[in-house]
Amino acid sequence: xxxxxxxxxxxxxxxxxxxxxxxxxxxxxxxxxxxxxxxxxxxxxxxxxxxxxxxxxxxxxxxxxxxxxxxxxxxxxxxxxxxxxxxxxxxxxxxxxxxxxxxxxxxxxxxxxxxxxxxxxxxxxxxxxxxxxxxxxxxxxxxxxxxxxxxxxxxxxxxxxxxxxxxxxxxxxxxxxxxxxxxxxxxxxxxxxxxxxxxxxxxxxxxxxxxxxxxxxxxxxxxxxxxxxxxxxxxxxxxxxxxxxxxxxxxxxxxxxxxxxxxxxxxxxxxxxxxxxxxxxxxxxxxxxxxxxxxxxxxxxxxxxxxxxxxxxxxxxxxxxxxxxxxxxxxxxxxxxxxxxxxxxxxxxxxxxxxxxxxxxxxxxxxxxxxxxxxxxxxxxxxxxxxxxxxxx
Amino acid sequence: xxxxxxxxxxxxxxxxxxxxxxxxxxxxxxxxxxxxxxxxxxxxxxxxxxxxxxxxxxxxxxxxxxxxxxxxxxxxxxxxxxxxxxxxxxxxxxxxxxxxxxxxxxxxxxxxxxxxxxxxxxxxxxxxxxxxxxxxxxxxxxxxxxxxxxxxxxxxxxxxxxxxxxxxxxxxxxxxxxxxxxxxxxxxxxxxxxxxxxxxxxxxxxxxxxxxxxxxxxxxxxxxxxxxxxxxxxxxxxxxxxxxxxxxxxxxxxxxxxxxxxxxxxxxxxxxxxxxxxxxxxxxxxxxxxxxxxxxxxxxxxxxxxxxxxxxxxxxxxxxxxxxxxxxxxxxxxxxxxxxxxxxxxxxxxxxxxxxxxxxxxxxxxxxxxxxxxxxxxxxxxxxxxxxxxxxx
Numbered sequence: 001x002x003x004x005x006x007x008x009x010x011x012x013x014x015x016x017x018x019x020x021x022x023x024x025x026x027x028x029x030x031x032x033x034x035x036x037x038x039x040x041x042x043x044x045x046x047x048x049x050x051x052x053x054x055x056x057x058x059x060x061x062x063x064x065x066x067x068x069x070x071x072x073x074x075x076x077x078x079x080x081x082x083x084x085x086x087x088x089x090x091x092x093x094x095x096x097x098x099x100x101x102x103x104x105x106x107x108x109x110x111x112x113x114x115x116x117x118x119x120x121x122x123x124x125x126x127x128x129x130x131x132x133x134x135x136x137x138x139x140x141x142x143x144x145x146x147x148x149x150x151x152x153x154x155x156x157x158x159x160x161x162x163x164x165x166x167x168x169x170x171x172x173x174x175x176x177x178x179x180x181x182x183x184x185x186x187x188x189x190x191x192x193x194x195x196x197x198x199x200x201x202x203x204x205x206x207x208x209x210x211x212x213x214x215x216x217x218x219x220x221x222x223x224x225x226x227x228x229x230x231x232x233x234x235x236x237x238x239x240x241x242x243x244x245x246x247x248x249x250x251x252x253x254x255x256x257x258x259x260x261x262x263x264x265x266x267x268x269x270x271x272x273x274x275x276x277x278x279x280x281x282x283x284x285x286x287x288x289x290x291x292x293x294x295x296x297x298x299x300x301x302x303x304x305x306x307x308x309x310x311x312x313x314x315x316x317x318x319x320x321x322x323x324x325x326x327x328x329x330x331x332x333x334x335x336x337x338x339x340x341x342x343x344x345x346x347x348x349x350x351x352x353x354x355x356x357x358x359x360x361x362x363x364x365x366x367x368x369x370x371x372x373x374x375x376x377x378x379x380x381x382x383x384x385x386x387x388x389x390x391x392x393x
Numbered sequence: 394x395x396x397x398x399x400x401x402x403x404x405x406x407x408x409x410x411x412x413x414x415x416x417x418x419x420x421x422x423x424x425x426x427x428x429x430x431x432x433x434x435x436x437x438x439x440x441x442x443x444x445x446x447x448x449x450x451x452x453x454x455x456x457x458x459x460x461x462x463x464x465x466x467x468x469x470x471x472x473x474x475x476x477x478x479x480x481x482x483x484x485x486x487x488x489x490x491x492x493x494x495x496x497x498x499x500x501x502x503x504x505x506x507x508x509x510x511x512x513x514x515x516x517x518x519x520x521x522x523x524x525x526x527x528x529x530x531x532x533x534x535x536x537x538x539x540x541x542x543x544x545x546x547x548x549x550x551x552x553x554x555x556x557x558x559x560x561x562x563x564x565x566x567x568x569x570x571x572x573x574x575x576x577x578x579x580x581x582x583x584x585x586x587x588x589x590x591x592x593x594x595x596x597x598x599x600x601x602x603x604x605x606x607x608x609x610x611x612x613x614x615x616x617x618x619x620x621x622x623x624x625x626x627x628x629x630x631x632x633x634x635x636x637x638x639x640x641x642x643x644x645x646x647x648x649x650x651x652x653x654x655x656x657x658x659x660x661x662x663x664x665x666x667x668x669x670x671x672x673x674x675x676x677x678x679x680x681x682x683x684x685x686x687x688x689x690x691x692x693x694x695x696x697x698x699x700x701x702x703x704x705x706x707x708x709x710x711x712x713x714x715x716x717x718x719x720x721x722x723x724x725x726x727x728x729x730x731x732x733x734x735x736x737x738x739x740x741x742x743x744x745x746x747x748x749x750x751x752x753x754x755x756x757x758x759x760x761x762x763x764x765x766x767x768x769x770x771x772x773x774x775x776x777x778x779x780x781x782x783x784x785x786x
Contacts, residue, residue, distance in 0.1 A: 011748075015748070016727070017725070017726035017727045017728065017744065017747065017748065018728075018731075018744060018746065031431075035428055035431065035432070038424075038428065038450055038451060038746070039428070039743055039744075040731075040742065040743075040744055041728070041744025041745065041757070042746075043450055043746070044450065052404070056453070057431055057436055057437065057452070057453045058431060058450065058451055059450070060449070060450045291709075294738075294739050294741075294762070303735060308731065308735050309732055309735045311735065311738075312738045316684075316710060316762060317709060332408075332410070333410035334409070334410045334411065335410065335411075335434070338411075338701065339701055339702055342701050342702045342704065343702035345687075345704075345705045346687050346705055348687075348688075349433065350432055350433075351411060351432075351433055351434025352434065353411065353431070353434040353435075353436070354410065355404075355408070355410065364434070369687070369709060
């Protein structure tokens with residue numbers, strides 16, 4: 001049993017030097033958020049489903065419980081000053097429990113209810129005049145055909161990293177895509193296939209008073225729908241970067257977002273931007289901000305949910321890059337090649353401390369600064385290529 | 394009782410994704426070291442004398458015990474891969490316990506035995522041809538008089554932040570200084586009064602293989618013997634900075650130092666440097682490295698004690714500054730003025746999370762980057778002046 005020798009419970013909230021933050025979920029996003037909170041003097045309590053999660057070494061108290069169970073959410077709320085979350089999959093009805101107890105929750109249950117249903121998210125943006133790819137609700141294979149092909153069929157809820165999406169190139173793909181996403185039992189919608197030339201993304205934090213910190217536009221390279229590499233600033237016309245920043249502000253106002261959000265765009269050949277989707281949480285495309293920004297996406301999230309002023313999202317260097325470290329196979333969580341990676345000058349290696357590796361699982365990342373995005377990317381890749389997760393033991 | 398719901402003990406070392414680090418002491422230095430270790434995927438176990446210490450929210454296991462008791466050190470050693478420490482006051486005889494168990498300890502008990510006796514430290518440097526202020530062992534008031542006045546009388550052990558020092562300007566001060574430092578029962582030594590024009594300091598990390606990372610020379614401003622402000626790079630001739638870096642390397646070789654060390658110098662009017670003293674641990678004059686260096690003093694310490702390659706000590710900006718946040722009075726540990734401080738753009742506020750404030754106690758610090766040291770200092774001061782610790786409740 002851990003900490004048993006301390007022999008004391010959590011201190012009362014009134015005795016703490018800073019607010020205590022509750023986080024629903026204990027993965028790497030919670031870990032990096034907890035680290036930022038700790039630097040500001042805050043304690044953190046994590047609600048997770050099972051022990052041995054990345055954020056565990058950074059919390060002062062762990063609640064093992066289920067995100068879907070209002071009782072467990074209420075237990076978390078009872079121990080902390082403010083509650084936040086690290087994923088978008090917690091049912092907004094369950095989140096209402098926390099607000100009904102009078103405990104601040106950011107993003108709010110209302111924001112979460114809009115964002116976590118991707119169809120509702122798109123409807124909200126469209127109603128606010130924000131550019132999104134053409135979309136429609138579907139309830140049958142026929143309705144997809146009526147929408148027009150090629151298209152992308154998606155689940156309304158609980159999709160991430162490409163899970164829950166299926167491309168429908170032609171009528172021959174229709175039945176297979178419908179079956180794969182379990183259209184008979186899951187709510188789906190369809191989007192026009194978007195001929196983008198590049199994927200770009202932006203991190204934006206909004207405070208309870210409506211103050212907004214917009215980070216620079218980044219370019220993302222995805223493999224198999226998983227964010228793999230990020231470079232910043234994106235090599236786009238200044239007008240595109242400004243347009244993206246403006247869309248990010250307006251999107252957060254539209255959904256009443258408080259906290260840090262990640263927003264992905266399609267950039268078209270005519271330099272037009274379409275909002276792909278928004279994530280109501282700190283985001284993989286913003287991990288570079290730990291080293292490259294005056295105030296990281298994690299610290300700004302903590303500041304926002306605690307009602308504190310936001311920090312500067314400006315870069316401390318001319319450019320930066322981030323490369324994800326993905327598991328190559330199932331196995332132990334220990335990285336191979338750590339020493340070689342650390343020997344690369346200027347590479348910042350982050351290891352999340354997951355007990356087990358799995359193919360494609362996010363196990364860590366490497367960030368580097370540079371005078372150009374290409375230079376930074378070369379440094380980050382030089383370190384990342386040494387590291388392998390997935391010892392078959 | 395904390396973490397009781399996890400219901401499991403510490404995982405066996407062989408199941409961990411990275412080495413587990415033991416730290417003797419749980420103050421802010423341990424907290425910042427633990428944060429760097431966590432980023433690299435490592436777990437941390439802390440040995441502290443009582444609960445509610447700054448590093449507690451960042452460790453995976455706490456041992457409440459006494460640094461002087463070999464049994465408690467052995468308990469720590471049994472749980473971790475490598476042991477390190479955050480202060481120089483642990484008796485080297487007790488530290489030998491850890492080495493005798495075959496557990497790596499860095500800095501070694503031998504290094505600690507030299508450094509923690511300031512007279513031995515000076516003798517070692519003198520024997521290696523490194524410049525130190527003239528000094529002598531003393532065993533009586535007469536022997537101080539024979540050394541010559543003015544002088545500074547010091548305890549050989551356990552002095553810090555000016556505690557354990559007494560200036561002896563003239564013969565009239567002799568009896569008072571001797572009594573104040575309890576010369577009848579404590580081992581003392583005496584140093585020539587040094588007419589320095591400026592105090593400068595340097596952080597240096599040395600690996601087990603002798604690889605060395607030397608950070609830039611900084612200027613320190615001390616009030617009442619407590620480090621108060623640090624600016625980097627120091628406004629000195631390049632030859633002075635080079636000489637300091639060379640002395641730092643040679644000093645660590647002399648004492649066989651492994652890990653991060655803080656080294657303070659007197660700079661004389663003729664640009665000559667004298668070694669004032671070395672601390673065998675991460676140091677207050679190196680806190681700026683968290684934001685301002687590619688690899689912080691804390692991460693490099695972790696890398697060194699784990700036998701990993703060292704990271705780059707170069708600055709990511711042209712200049713940086715750090716201002717300590719000291720308690721103004723006894724009281725609760727909560728900072729006043731946090732929101733105003735966070736509203737200063739570019740200021741990085743660190744709050745250590747101590748439960749109680751005391752006059753002069755180190756409660757946090759503020760770091761800022763800038764294009765000049767003066768600009769960075771202005772930013773850090775602008776934030777620091779808003780924060781007050783010491784609510785009389």
